[in-house]
Amino acid sequence: MFRVELSKQVRRWRTWLLAAALAGIPVLVVVAVRLSPPPPQNSQDAPPFLLQIVRNGLFAPLTGLALVQPFFMSLAIGLFAGDAIAGEAQSGTLRYLLVRPVRRPRLIVSKYAAAMTFTGTLLLIVICSGLFAGGVVFGIHAMPTLSGTSLSVVDGLVRILASGAFILLAASGIVAVGMWISTLTDSGPGAIVATVIVAIASQIADQIPSLHAIQPFLPTHGWLGYTGLFRFPVDLVTMREGLTVSAAYTAVFLTLAVWRFRRRDITA
């Protein structure tokens, strides 16, 4: 079922459209920075790593990841996880999959794995496109860390890939929430929107100071933990916290999704 899901999505226009949009973002940033380098005094508002691009193309994929993560990745999770069951219910194909038969827990787990695979692939596309555009325009050099030390090019590349992996794992909780939402409704677009709203609302709540008591438990709280890879020494504690929260959300919401889906009457 996992492979069926992959091959179905690959044959959809919207998958390619999303991939193209995400590949374009780092290119756009590199071109924009090249044409009008940002003045350093704006540094507080700028996304992480943006100001470094002019000196080193290795920062382009990181800036791309930082720009894509809050919204576009949430949208992708909505499309791949939120739509997973609800979209099949809406088109009616769900009942035909289940009578094939595909067992209900297997359907959830396969779709979850496929959603993670696609989200990961999109992040990889952003990294590759950023490396290419940044490398061509600004060149690839050894990287300064946020702590002032320096990383070799190879070391830098490894940490950029590790950032992508971290972002994916940190997103797994929201992907699981999306799967659960997807079992609650027979409306594909409804589930997509609800999933995107959860992801974005969580990020907004994470910014509101008076909510600091609940912030460590928000599914997106640890999303920026990958910046710890560019400190010396690497900030493993923050990263581990982020991944723990995410793993907890994954466990709880995947279980809920399977439980809910098994009990449900399929009337669509």
Place this chain on the structure above:
Amino acid sequence: MTAAIRAVGLTKRYGELAAVDGLDLTVERGELYGFLGPNGAGKTTTIRMALGLIHPTGGTIEVLGSRVTAGHGPFERVGALVEEPAFWSYLSGRRNLEAFARAGSGRADVRERLDRIDDVLNTVGLADAADKRVKQYSQGMRQRLGVALALLGNPELLVLDEPTNGLDPSGMREVRELLRQLADGGTTIFISSHLLAEVEVMCDRVGVMARGALVAEGPPGTLRGTTDRIRIQVDDVAAARAVLARLGGPDMMVAGSASGPGTVDVTLSDGLGAADVNAALVRGGIRVHALEPQRDTLEDVFLHLVEGIDVPR
């Protein structure tokens, strides 16, 4: 051998409303069973429970000898069309069948299903359109693809909900012939319909459902009961009427044109058979061209059972 489908006291309640209410139903293996009823009688809910899509609130249902609970049952051996067919419209007909073939379990079974794709596409006459996207299919083509999907797993039992929906008369005939052929080859077929004429011509046995329960069951012929009406074609209607009037009997009803060759409808009274009427006419010097027993149409029986009213004759 166990029954193909056996429901005992099968019930599905939505709050106060019972969509299916204590249904007892047995479909034997190898049978072509017509499951009739008006829309809203509970046919689709029953089918969804048989396929493990809906949880019953009471009773049990077995398919091919195995108890079905939601999500569990011997569905590898069942092919199904539930309400309208549904496909991924951005994929071609063939790719849709491939995706469904791969979706089920068992490596050998997947291989077998993939190998059958060309066969089933040929069977339903879609081989030429197989590589078009389903988005471009007509409703009739989608319906055929739905039947192809149901046949994909080489099923022992086919459960088809209104399979000729959206087909033109020749498409309907083709599907009927196909189903008859499969049934003759040993496949058990359970087909629901609200079109009575459809089942009359092809089913071995029909069951009529109304308000969540079975109200009648039997071969289409017996369901219509014995007849007490005959239609006679004679060369002289006026003379025939005279003979029949002398034959007497308060229940006899004579209708038809006044004179010349024509048709007379007779409702027989007690103790008077069709043969007696014929003998009397012949003795009276009247030439009888035809004499046929008149049965209620299945529609009459159906309305009678479902509405609980007698159909005016």
